[in-house]
Amino acid sequence: xxxxxxxxxSLQFILQVLGGKWKLHILSILYxxxxxxxxxxxxxxxxxxxxxxxxxxxxxxxxxxxxxTINTVPITVEYSLTTDGLTMKPxxxxxxxxxxxxxxxxSKKSAGY
Amino acid sequence: xxxxxxxxxSLQFILQVLGGKWKLHILSILYxxxxxxxxxxxxxxxxxxxxxxxxxxxxxxxxxxxxxTINTVPITVEYSLTTDGLTMKPxxxxxxxxxxxxxxxxSKKSAGY
DNA sequence: CAGGATCCTCTCCGATACTG
DNA sequence: CAGTATCGGAGAGGATCCTG
Numbered sequence: 001x002x003x004x005x006x007x008x009x010s011l012q013f014i015l016q017v018l019g020g021k022w023k024l025h026i027l028s029i030l031y032x033x034x035x036x037x038x039x040x041x042x043x044x045x046x047x048x049x050x051x052x053x054x055x056x057x058x059x060x061x062x063x064x065x066x067x068x069t070i071n072t073v074p075i076t077v078e079y080s081l082t083t084d085g086l087t088m089k090p091x092x093x094x095x096x097x098x099x100x101x102x103x104x105x106x107s108k109k110s111a112g113y
Numbered sequence: 114x115x116x117x118x119x120x121x122x123s124l125q126f127i128l129q130v131l132g133g134k135w136k137l138h139i140l141s142i143l144y145x146x147x148x149x150x151x152x153x154x155x156x157x158x159x160x161x162x163x164x165x166x167x168x169x170x171x172x173x174x175x176x177x178x179x180x181x182t183i184n185t186v187p188i189t190v191e192y193s194l195t196t197d198g199l200t201m202k203p204x205x206x207x208x209x210x211x212x213x214x215x216x217x218x219x220s221k222k223s224a225g226y
Numbered sequence: 227c228a229g230g231a232t233c234c235t236c237t238c239c240g241a242t243a244c245t246g
Numbered sequence: 247c248a249g250t251a252t253c254g255g256a257g258a259g260g261a262t263c264c265t266g
Contacts, residue, residue, distance in 0.1 A: 008141035008205055010212035015137055017215075021239075024128055028121035037248055048240055053249060063219050074247040075246080084218060091211045092121055098204045099123035102130075105197060106176055134259075150228055161260055166229055187227040188266080 017062050022047055022055045024092075027085075030065065031092055034080040064088070130175050135160055135168045137205075140198075143178065144205055147193040177201070 018024055025044050029035060035043075041052055056079060059065035064085040070076040081089075131137055138157050142148060148156075154165055169192060172178035177198035183189040194202075 008144060008209040010209050010216060011137040011141045011205065013212040013216060014208050015131075015134070017212075018128075019132070021128070024124040028124045031121060049249080050241085051239060054239090069248090072247090075249090077248060084215060087215070088211055091207055092124065094204055094207055095127050096121040096123050098201055099126040099130075102197060102200070103123060103126060154228095162229075163231095163261085164259060167259090182228090185227085188229095190228060 017059075017064065020055055020058065022051055023059060024095075026052070026055055026059065027064070027081075027088070027092060028096070030079060030081050030085070031089060034078050037077045037079065040079065059085075130172075130177065133168055133171065135164055136172060137208075139165075139168055139172065140177070140194075140201070140205060141209070143192060143194050143198070144202060147191050150190045150192070153192065172198075 018027075022044060025047075026040065029040060029043050037052070037056075040056075041047065041049060044052065056065060056067070060067050063082055066080045066082045066085070068078045068080070070078065131140075135157060138160075139153065142153060142156055150165070150169075153169075154160065154162060157165065169178060169180070173180050176195055179193045179195045179198070181191045181193070183191065
């Protein structure tokens with residue numbers, strides 16, 4: 001009586017959560033643990049502070065990323081994956097794996113033979 | 114001597130391939146087999162012909178989708194997953210699974226308790 | 227039926243300057 | 247350091263008309 005998979009209707013939802021130029025990049029870093037805002041900014045090459053803030057807000061609103069403010073003198077904010085966010089680690093791994101393989105096969109082909 | 118996963122650098126690549134409003138939706142249909150252009154258009158609610166064409170072209174260029182022209186009187190074109198495209202079926206399944214679960218947990222929380 | 231061309235709108239995203 | 251506000255360009259994406 002379970003539906004098995006007769007459609008992949010929820011796939012759209014993935015894009016709403018992970019869509020945007022930087023979200024996967026951010027997650028691929030938080031994947032390895034808690035990071036401060038500035039660390040993220042440094043590790044994500046090319047991102048502007050504005051976009052980092054925005055994407056982090058989106059991820060926070062989605063319940064994937066945790067925001068923790070620490071009241072130091074120059075304020076410190078740390079971001080990490082929530083419990084829900086952690087559930088997508090295997091998914092991130094598999095996505096990355098697929099991407100690696102796919103890039104290899106396509107580069108072989110375009111190499112001519 | 115293998116790298117294990119010490120970074121998820123290829124994740125960016127996923128977005129280049131699957132980014133765009135409709136690509137996952139298209140793939141979630143081609144997942145189940147070959148489809149004609151018009152069938153896709155009908156099954157993807159809200160998509161415009163222009164976007165369907167564009168997204169299909171992108172997917173074709175990426176080597177994920179196959180385009181086959183059949184010389185009937187009103188021309189028929191069929192789209193299907195390539196060999197490379199088929200390799201992402203497990204990925205699509207896992208993405209969908211995660212999305213389903215994630216939507217459940219978040220809807221529970223927003224239900225108040 | 228499948229797809230091209232054109233026009234138009236809206237959102238994404240970068241750059242910059244400013245606040246606690 | 248972390249975040250907000252504003253401006254502006256580029257591209258995504260929609261609607262419509264046209265063609266083989």
